[in-house]
Amino acid sequence: AQTVTQSQPEMSVQEAETVTLSCTYDTSESDYYLFWYKQPPSRQMILVIRQEAYKQQNATENRFSVNFQKAAKSFSLKISDSQLGDAAMYFCAYRAGTYKYIFGTGTRLKVLA
Amino acid sequence: GAVVSQHPSWVICKSGTSVKIECRSLDFQATTMFWYRQFPKQSLMLMATSNEGSKATYEQGVEKDKFLINHASLTLSTLTVTSAHPEDSSFYICSARVSSGANVLTFGAGSRLTVL
Numbered sequence: 296a297q298t299v300t301q302s303q304p305e306m307s308v309q310e311a312e313t314v315t316l317s318c319t320y321d322t323s324e325s326d327y328y329l330f331w332y333k334q335p336p337s338r339q340m341i342l343v344i345r346q347e348a349y350k351q352q353n354a355t356e357n358r359f360s361v362n363f364q365k366a367a368k369s370f371s372l373k374i375s376d377s378q379l380g381d382a383a384m385y386f387c388a389y390r391a392g393t394y395k396y397i398f399g400t401g402t403r404l405k406v407l408a
Numbered sequence: 409g410a411v412v413s414q415h416p417s418w419v420i421c422k423s424g425t426s427v428k429i430e431c432r433s434l435d436f437q438a439t440t441m442f443w444y445r446q447f448p449k450q451s452l453m454l455m456a457t458s459n460e461g462s463k464a465t466y467e468q469g470v471e472k473d474k475f476l477i478n479h480a481s482l483t484l485s486t487l488t489v490t491s492a493h494p495e496d497s498s499f500y501i502c503s504a505r506v507s508s509g510a511n512v513l514t515f516g517a518g519s520r521l522t523v524l
Binding site: 330332337338339340341342345386393394395396397398399400401 | 440442446450451452454457499501503505512513515517518
């Protein structure tokens, strides 16, 4: 069965600094997608970034980038120049074949002014 | 971009009553919608997959007679919590994928259910 593990329940980062959130997953599939979603206090899930497993190049969206290590089944999120608005719960998610997503347990990110 | 509207955003009901939550895709057609449940400070747990024009597919351990799902059109799926009890209190989130085949889901803002 596919699983997604986020080993950091909580992380803190100073404003303008860089932080990396970890995510590992387990799957026997070769074709799949990985996502990072942000859930602010409003509880609205917001897509931050996505990565197709067949692509070797790491995805980047402005200040957000991933380090995708397919062999190691690792998918970390790097947030550069952290802003107060980045404070939220971050969920790593996996999807293969159907549109069933499997979410990790989440990492609460605190941004310190 | 694709927008999913969920209503109501919060609801309080008495034990034993039924509550309906609506999930609408506002600017796109959604052949498939998903219903999640999120307990406080926990992750999202997939409850069921809602397919337009057919029966929903429930995840293991989810009571289909307790959580009725109807997906009558390409823009509306409903979740009805029947004979609600305090343990059904939770945050329910729906999501939808664009039928054109986009590889991401769009989420509603969620509905907080409190059963007294």
